[in-house]
Amino acid sequence: MAVHACRVLDRHERVLFVTVAELDEARASIGRARDDGYRLVIVPPGVARMLGRPTTGDQPVTTLSRFEARYNDSFAYDFVAAADLTEQEQAVLALARSLLRLAGTRLGGRVKAVRVLRTMRLGPAGTTSAGSG
Known part of the structure; x- marks a missing residue:
């Protein structure tokens, strides 16, 4: 139920799903996400693991690892x-x-x-x- 609610929320709002541990461990990335207009949604570790798994038909939700991958993929050498x-x-x-x-x-x-x-x-x-x- 919680995973489904997160997927629905992700389709309608610019949100970033993080765990409490990630709040402390990835402050720089979370700061960049906030600067980019993401609203943080704190989820339990089990829900975060399920959100990180690929699903058929659904767009992947924005977890911290997906945000970081997209952020780094946007990098261009200067x-x-x-x-x-x-x-x-x-x-x-x-x-x-x-x-x-x-x-x-x-x-x-x-x-x-x-x-x-x-x-x-x-x-x-x-x-x-x-x-x-």
Whole structure:
């Protein structure tokens, strides 16, 4: 009954279904969802698990993991040209070859280039991670 009610609510409102644990563990993602206009609906863990399962015919409801996946899928790489970096940023980038050597690799091998991104996506805990683009 609760799962059906959640599915109906999801079809009619911009809601994000989360558990109490997710409220604490994924503050950054939840903040982004609120900024994007989602209203939080707190559900018990069992209901959350059932909402996360695929169903036939129904659109998947917006759980935290689905919100994060859609958010990260919207990522597009925006690289900064080396000439546009400040002197300090260029000095840091110049350390790349030495750092790669310390890591046991080199430019031109497995690592084709080291570039600076203007934007990043955040993981659930608020740490930066690259998206797909």
